[in-house]
Amino acid sequence: MADSVTSLTSVEAIDVTPVQKPRQLFLEVLYDWITTVDHKKIGLMYIAYSLVFLIVGGIEAIIMRIQLAVPHGTFVSPQVFNRMFTLHGTTMVFFVGMPILFGFGNYLVPLMIGARDMAFPRLNAFSFWISALGGILLYYSFIGGVGLYGAGSAPDVGWFAYAPLTAKVFSPGHSTDYWTLSILLSGIGSIGTALNIVTTIICMRCPGMKLNRMPLLSWLYLVTSSMVFIAISPLTAAQIMLLLDRYIGSHFFDTQAGGSAVLWMHFFWIFGHPEVYILVLPAFAFANEIIPVFSRKAVFGYPAMVAASVGIGFISMSVWAHHMFAVGMGAGANVFFVFSTMIISVPTGIKIFNWLATIWGGKIRFASPMLFSVGFLFQFLIAGLTGIMLSVAPFDWQLTGSYFVVAHFHYVLVGAILFMIFAAFYYWYPKVTGRMMSERLGKWHFWLMVIGFHMTFDFMHIPGLLGMPRRIYTYEPGRGWEIWNLIVSIGAIVQAVATLIFVYNLIHSYYKGEVAGNDPWDAWTLEWSTASPPPVYNFATTPVVHSRRPLWDIKHPEDPDWNYE
Amino acid sequence: MSTIPITPDAADEPWVLPDRGTVGMACLIMAESAIFVIFVVAYIFYMGQSLSGPTPRQVLELPIFTTICLLSSSFTLHWAVAALRKSKMGAFTAWLATTVALGAIFIIGTGMEWYHLIYVDGLTIRTNLFGTTFYSLVGLHATHVIVGLLMLLAALIFALTGHVTEKHAHRMDVLSLYWHFVDAVWVVVFTVVYVLGR
Ligand code: HEM
Ligand SMILES: [Cu+2]
Numbered sequence: 001m002a003d004s005v006t007s008l009t010s011v012e013a014i015d016v017t018p019v020q021k022p023r024q025l026f027l028e029v030l031y032d033w034i035t036t037v038d039h040k041k042i043g044l045m046y047i048a049y050s051l052v053f054l055i056v057g058g059i060e061a062i063i064m065r066i067q068l069a070v071p072h073g074t075f076v077s078p079q080v081f082n083r084m085f086t087l088h089g090t091t092m093v094f095f096v097g098m099p100i101l102f103g104f105g106n107y108l109v110p111l112m113i114g115a116r117d118m119a120f121p122r123l124n125a126f127s128f129w130i131s132a133l134g135g136i137l138l139y140y141s142f143i144g145g146v147g148l149y150g151a152g153s154a155p156d157v158g159w160f161a162y163a164p165l166t167a168k169v170f171s172p173g174h175s176t177d178y179w180t181l182s183i184l185l186s187g188i189g190s191i192g193t194a195l196n197i198v199t200t201i202i203c204m205r206c207p208g209m210k211l212n213r214m215p216l217l218s219w220l221y222l223v224t225s226s227m228v229f230i231a232i233s234p235l236t237a238a239q240i241m242l243l244l245d246r247y248i249g250s251h252f253f254d255t256q257a258g259g260s261a262v263l264w265m266h267f268f269w270i271f272g273h274p275e276v277y278i279l280v281l282p283a284f285a286f287a288n289e290i291i292p293v294f295s296r297k298a299v300f301g302y303p304a305m306v307a308a309s310v311g312i313g314f315i316s317m318s319v320w321a322h323h324m325f326a327v328g329m330g331a332g333a334n335v336f337f338v339f340s341t342m343i344i345s346v347p348t349g350i351k352i353f354n355w356l357a358t359i360w361g362g363k364i365r366f367a368s369p370m371l372f373s374v375g376f377l378f379q380f381l382i383a384g385l386t387g388i389m390l391s392v393a394p395f396d397w398q399l400t401g402s403y404f405v406v407a408h409f410h411y412v413l414v415g416a417i418l419f420m421i422f423a424a425f426y427y428w429y430p431k432v433t434g435r436m437m438s439e440r441l442g443k444w445h446f447w448l449m450v451i452g453f454h455m456t457f458d459f460m461h462i463p464g465l466l467g468m469p470r471r472i473y474t475y476e477p478g479r480g481w482e483i484w485n486l487i488v489s490i491g492a493i494v495q496a497v498a499t500l501i502f503v504y505n506l507i508h509s510y511y512k513g514e515v516a517g518n519d520p521w522d523a524w525t526l527e528w529s530t531a532s533p534p535p536v537y538n539f540a541t542t543p544v545v546h547s548r549r550p551l552w553d554i555k556h557p558e559d560p561d562w563n564y565e
Numbered sequence: 566m567s568t569i570p571i572t573p574d575a576a577d578e579p580w581v582l583p584d585r586g587t588v589g590m591a592c593l594i595m596a597e598s599a600i601f602v603i604f605v606v607a608y609i610f611y612m613g614q615s616l617s618g619p620t621p622r623q624v625l626e627l628p629i630f631t632t633i634c635l636l637s638s639s640f641t642l643h644w645a646v647a648a649l650r651k652s653k654m655g656a657f658t659a660w661l662a663t664t665v666a667l668g669a670i671f672i673i674g675t676g677m678e679w680y681h682l683i684y685v686d687g688l689t690i691r692t693n694l695f696g697t698t699f700y701s702l703v704g705l706h707a708t709h710v711i712v713g714l715l716m717l718l719a720a721l722i723f724a725l726t727g728h729v730t731e732k733h734a735h736r737m738d739v740l741s742l743y744w745h746f747v748d749a750v751w752v753v754v755f756t757v758v759y760v761l762g763r
Contacts, residue, residue: 119585195592202588207580229592233599241607241701250690250697252607258616258694267603 114206295362404464455491
């Protein structure tokens with residue numbers, strides 16, 4: 001980093017066509033990727049890996065929905081159904097959500113703060129490979145057992161693996177060990193990456209990028225990554241205990257020897273609840289970058305946004321036991337967790353209002369990234385409302401084991417997080433590849449996704465209210481559940497089709513997409529000042545920034561942003 | 566909103582950021598603390614819940630001597646780094662060697678304690694909840710001591726072969742952060758396991 005430091009004076013716009021590299025041997029390319037320590041390549045590997053798992057997890061969801069489309073379904077056996085929901089939940093949370101967020105973080109954070117790489121490039125590569133090993137191990141369990149058709153010996157204890165179901169007597173064989181080890185490894189990878197992201201943001205910012213000038217995305221990644229330390233580590237500890245129980249006969253969760261199953265629940269949810277925020281904060285981060293650019297206004301209330309994010313980070317650590325109202329924790333604990341859960345809606349509400357204020361009166365462009373962001377805003381609002389309903393303990397007692405809960409959390413996971421992930425793909429794809437994604441396919445994707453999403457998860461609330469429990473592999477006719485389940489299943493298939501269009505778009509646009517140039521969206525943050533795709537060293541000269549929107553300053557020298565800070 | 570442009574001054578300001586090693590180690594310590602907290606909570610949660618003996622009162626003895634050794638090793642390491650910063654290589658190596666020796670005494674002490682517990686008192690990790698939580702918590706800490714010892718030992722070897730200079734003081738700083746953390750954890754473990762737990 002010893003080169004000259006010059007003020008950023010122009011967008012480096014020379015050659016906009018994606019560079020055609022001389023053809024390399026396949027093995028050489030493979031070697032390059034496997035040994036790389038470049039944050040951009042590692043970011044892309046994370047993203048590719050989670051896309052693969054998105055498809056896998058999606059297939060598992062479809063299998064469950066085919067089974068449940070009609071009463072007395074016989075598509076899969078009860079045990080395979082158990083394995084499907086276990087793998088689906090685990091895959092989506094640990095091998096789609098986490099890696100995709102770290103993928104974008106890896107790719108974007110150094111670019112947006114004007115750094116050349118992450119703080120610890122080799123640790124970065126290590127974290128990626130160890131996480132990937134975790135994912136592979138989870139699916140390796142298929143091969144180990146009674147053959148593929150019986151779905152091998154995949155884990156079937158649910159993604160939260162409640163004790164004592166995981167005890168040797170109830171889960172003989174190695175399926176649960178695969179589950180534990182895969183979570184343990186991916187947890188270590190996550191902690192490594194989080195450490196790297198925090199250190200990068202604190203120590204690698206380019207000159208002038210004070211904390212209060214960082215793009216909101218970096219702020220949110222700072223908060224999420226810090227949460228990883230305090231949330232994933234307890235999970236790692238709990239997994240170690242579970243392994244000790246299963247392998248050398250200790251008694252942490254062994255009720256026969258006085259161990260406690262509720263302790264596992266606490267340990268799991270001390271991780272499990274913050275995890276939801278670890279996933280949703282990056283979604284907020286993308287919204288913070290995309291909504292302003294497509295409304296042509298600076299984000300409304302930057303300091304409030306930062307404060308709200310930090311607030312969410314703190315409060316989310318104290319609400320975990322709202323997943324345990326039905327366990328019988330006693331009135332005092334219930335009241336505490338009811339109120340802490342409700343309080344978290346305050347900073348969240350602040351964020352929603354700030355986004356609305358950003359859009360308000362702006363010149364809105366409904367390109368695909370913005371479409372998905374608007375879908376996100378709307379759906380996140382509804383998810384928040386059902387969330388507040390569930391935070392009321394007596395209401396939760398009625399519905400906690402029902403499809404209502406499944407509908408609620410998928411509203412967050414799909415309606416908010418997945419929608420923002422799609423938005424981020426459309427938004428940053430041109431930076432990564434040098435080409436635009438097809439807008440036409442993007443619109444198809446969006447509308448099919450919206451229709452499928454609402455068919456699935458709006459109607460899923462109804463059988464829940466009618467008493468349909470979750471994690472049942474089939475049900476009796478005549479309880480008024482049939483029609484809703486059929487609609488839900490059709491919706492799931494519509495979403496699957498939409499996702500396939502998206503994947504097709506990703507591949508197709510790589511070869512045929514319109515050439516993008518450095519700054520196709522007329523955006524304001526640093527990543528758009530360098531070439532598309534960015535060179536290995538990111539920036540020819542280390543940028544110096546003077547405001548929150550450095551590219552605005554360049555484009556509008558008569559009215560630079562620092563006047564308003 | 567003012568209309569008079571404020572001249573940006575960032576380029577002239579000296580631009581110093583915190584050091585990577587320190588921040589990275591601080592993050593690691595945060596993550597590790599969270600792991601320890603869970604094990605400590607489990608220990609406290611199961612205190613006195615064992616369905617069968619032996620109880621801590623029957624078998625645990627206060628490891629006063631090894632504790633003193635471990636805690637004083639924090640000081641010797643601190644003096645070692647201070648010496649290194651002043652380029653006093655002899656003092657540095659001596660203090661570092663003392664640190665390694667004190668840490669080793671602690672580990673040997675733990676080993677002897679465990680030997681006694683297992684072969685004389687018949688307490689293993691399977692015996693009861695006390696065994697389960699005791700060996701896992703103390704073992705987790707001992708693992709950290711061993712890792713730290715290995716790193717210190719590596720530093721000592723580099724120092725003896727003349728590969729360490731004042732320029733490396735900073736790396737030693739980061740390493741000693743870790744060592745102080747391990748020591749601090751021992752204070753908690755000692756209090757919970759040997760004082761409150763008895
Ligand atoms: C897009 C289409 C999706 C569909 C149709 C779908 C469908 C389902 C179904 C049918 C279940 C089982 C409910 C039960 O019987 O209890 C389920 C569970 C679950 N899903 Fe999804 N899902 C989708 C996406 C996602 C995503 C993106 C995530 C996370 C990022 C996710 C996370 C989970 C979790 C954590 C569970 C709970 C598993 C358990 O009960 O152990 N799902 N999903
Ligand atoms: Cu929660």
